[in-house]
Amino acid sequence: MRYSQLFWDFDGTLVDTYPGMVAAFGEALVASGVNDFEIDQDAIYQAMRQHSLGTALQRFSAEYQLDVSRLKRLYQLRAEPRLADAPVVDGAAEILAATVAAGGRNFLLTHRNHRAMDRLATADLAQYFSGQVTADDDYPRKPDPTSLLALCQQYAVKRQSALMIGDRNLDVQAGHRAGMAGALFDPEHLIVDESHPEIRVIRLAELLTWLQA
DSSP states (O other): OOOSEEEEOOBTTTBOOHHHHHHHHHHHHHHTTOOGGGOOHHHHHHHHHHTOHHHHHHHHHHHTTOOHHHHHHHHHHHHGGGGGGOOBOTTHHHHHHHHHHTTOEEEEEOSSOTHHHHHHHHTTOGGGEEEEEOGGGOOOOTTOOHHHHHHHHHTTOOGGGEEEEESSHHHHHHHHHTTSEEEEEOTTSOOOOOSOOSEEESSHHHHHHHHHO
16 A cells, blocks of 8 residues: 555544534534524534634634633533444545555544544444544644654554545644645545645545555
8 A cells, every 4th residue: 555554533534523513513502592593504514624623612602702611511512422323434444444454554543532432433443443542642632743653653653654634734734744644535625725635535435546556
């Protein structure tokens, strides 16, 4: 394979959690007193995809004059139960399996806690991962490369053989800052390319073809 050590983002890359996240965010706004008719779910989704959940929290708490910490708590209460039903992204299982079959390794790097690995386990995908960093490990958030560097050191990864895969610029930026390549998964062409990934795809099947070329 072109790269044998694959580092994966979770939300929107391996598992399509965004529909549940957007729904939970809308419910949190309503619980905060915002009229349902005022809520633009497309705007929420774009803020999350183009930037981050933190950006969405800051933006909409300011727009509706809400306490950002309370909005975050209300969101988390509603988002957590939805993780179990979030579907695996098409093509993810095939790349994970092909990487291991070729003698490579997969690693998870997510801002979520250990429940991300639990979801991968219920989808029968945890078997393909050699290691992971989650929010429980308390590393700086991407695009800071500290968590990637820690995984590389722990598992003796040669960074020239490594690829960071994610659906936002910050994933690719984290990979580049760690000295590895980056792949941007952008199924809806929402991301303004600020990170200069080695490859940009709209389907993970395209990424597998490129890796095996």
